[in-house]
Amino acid sequence: MSTETRDTIFIGKKPLMAYVTSTLIQLANVPSVTIKARGLSISRAVDVAQIVSRKTENAGYSIGNVKIDSESLESEDGRTRNVSTIEIEVKKNTD
Amino acid sequence: MSTETRDTIFIGKKPLMAYVTSTLIQLANVPSVTIKARGLSISRAVDVAQIVSRKTENAGYSIGNVKIDSESLESEDGRTRNVSTIEIEVKKNTD
Numbered sequence: 001m002s003t004e005t006r007d008t009i010f011i012g013k014k015p016l017m018a019y020v021t022s023t024l025i026q027l028a029n030v031p032s033v034t035i036k037a038r039g040l041s042i043s044r045a046v047d048v049a050q051i052v053s054r055k056t057e058n059a060g061y062s063i064g065n066v067k068i069d070s071e072s073l074e075s076e077d078g079r080t081r082n083v084s085t086i087e088i089e090v091k092k093n094t095d
Numbered sequence: 096m097s098t099e100t101r102d103t104i105f106i107g108k109k110p111l112m113a114y115v116t117s118t119l120i121q122l123a124n125v126p127s128v129t130i131k132a133r134g135l136s137i138s139r140a141v142d143v144a145q146i147v148s149r150k151t152e153n154a155g156y157s158i159g160n161v162k163i164d165s166e167s168l169e170s171e172d173g174r175t176r177n178v179s180t181i182e183i184e185v186k187k188n189t190d
């Protein structure tokens with residue numbers, strides 16, 4: 001893992017607070033971060049975004065656009081399966 | 096359960112397609128339906144919205160606003176716990 005600046009956080013199987021920390025670190029460097037997840041991790045992505053926005057309220061960050069979509073994945077048996085995805089923007093308030 | 100027109104579908108523990116059917120029935124009656132869920136049901140809410148919007152593409156329905164938030168719940172031991180929530184609007188296209 002490099003420490004380069006990324007503006008996207010992918011939610012996987014790590015403990016929730018690991019993603020909260022990653023997001024907070026990125027927000028210290030870039031004005032807007034997108035939290036992405038698919039399938040069952042979607043609820044965790046919403047948790048991460050909510051915790052981050054509560055923790056940074058005084059610093060002036062809040063939830064921006066929320067986009068839901070789906071992706072087609074080919075499973076091992078060759079069938080196509082649709083998986084839901086979410087993208088949550090956390091951004092500096094413009095005021 | 097009454098059959099009155101509601102514009103909100105709450106996602107719980109029923110099979111996914113039960114909510115898809117409920118949403119489609121409501122969309123036949125009202126121009127816009129809001130799919131709501133909290134906690135782990137959030138990923139299922141996104142699934143329902145995605146299936147519904149794919150199935151009604153030709154009828155001119157699509158995903159509208161997506162809002163995430165959190166609610167404070169008091170648990171039995173008296174402690175306050177935050178639960179993430181989502182609201183997904185499925186609406187008739189305006190064009």
